[in-house]
Amino acid sequence: MTESIWVTPDMQSSSAFFQSTGETRNYGAGSPANGSTLSASDEDGVAYDCLLWNNAGKANPAFSHNESYPSATQGQVHFWGSSANPLEDPRATIDWDVTTTISTTTPTAPTASLSYSHTCYPAHRVTVNGSVIYSYQPGANTTDYIFQRLVTKFPTIRGSVGPIGVPAQ
């Protein structure tokens, strides 16, 4: 899933909100065909037979956002949402709530700070003007790890970052 937006703190304005989800593809027995990773050999094109490629779906991106301006040179972006794999149990949700504050007090040296909470799966990343200010990698990709993180919801990641310098646009 992706959410993005352009914010101009000095003009107290924002534009071009974007949200998207990628396609989820489900594979059955025999995958990965080459023994290590998915490849063209897994794409048999036969749905619902539980062999090789089996099903595909796309989550509806209906995420939330809010922009505010704490001062004449600050913009604050609040992204939050909850979404599930459309091919799996709908209550195994990925949840996130991230607030990024941009300061352009020194226009040539903007800064960003962040407060966040999210489920411990999957990977999360926040970038400002192309610079990664927060990155999280889950500890594992096993089925039971994902169950723990998305169903029993323990633990939830919370924290804050910055302010740190980000590139000027």
Add this chain to the structure above:
Amino acid sequence: MSTHPAKTVCVLLALTIQMQAQAPATGSREVTSVKQSFEELRLRCTDPSSASAQSGLRRIAEKIRNSSGDDVAAAIPLMIGALRGSENPRLCTLVVLFDVSLRPDSAQLLSSYIGPIGNLLNSPDERFQTTPPIIFLNLKPQPPPEVVPPLLTYLTRTDLDPKAQTSALFALAKIAGDNPEVISGIRGFLARPLDNRVRIDALNALGDSRVRDPHVVAMVTASLDDADQGVRFTAAQTLRRMGENAVRQAEPALQTVIERADESPEVKDAARAALKSIGRTSE
């Protein structure tokens, strides 16, 4: 766009899932039983997110994977008893029972405990309500028929948050999507006043070729006319996932979606993909 590009910033949040092949654990020399490992884990699980509890959960998952059926079976009564304990050890127990459900002999191991596991559906905590459908659906080689009544009773309750009930809908569609009582329960659920998010979850849950009932297909098809774009998009996608018969039944409605002047490109694409699955191409 801004006229002051030097002060414009782009904020991007991206969430990615990367599945990796996991190397099997090797070299374990432990001689403790699954039961002993579970007893140790309960003591550590006063805080399930602690390093100690997480380490214990990894160890018992490996042990459950690699132990004999008899060794796992001997520990299950203790696990079931722990479901009546305090909250955090109970959460750890859910994870351990989930690990058991992943075994190839899980239906045999857990078939005597469908009742106590199903009782979690009566918990006020959504995390506990969500677990039985997932565990029941996992049971191998296939879920026993005894899992259907508790899930169906739960699905048809009207005093619960329908958002949580979509887990049972998902499991029932896959376990017994052609069972007349289940079909009746599904129809009753879809007829309830559901907010857009729950309706989307419910439609996704029904995207399975085992759900063939024409009345259910008709209810999904009716969602192609919903006021919410996300519901319309998901309905078109669900019809494709329900298979050829569902798409053929919905073909006129899908064609109407494609011809709507004010319809979003995403919904039209989903409708086209459904029609393409039965060999129809449309502009």
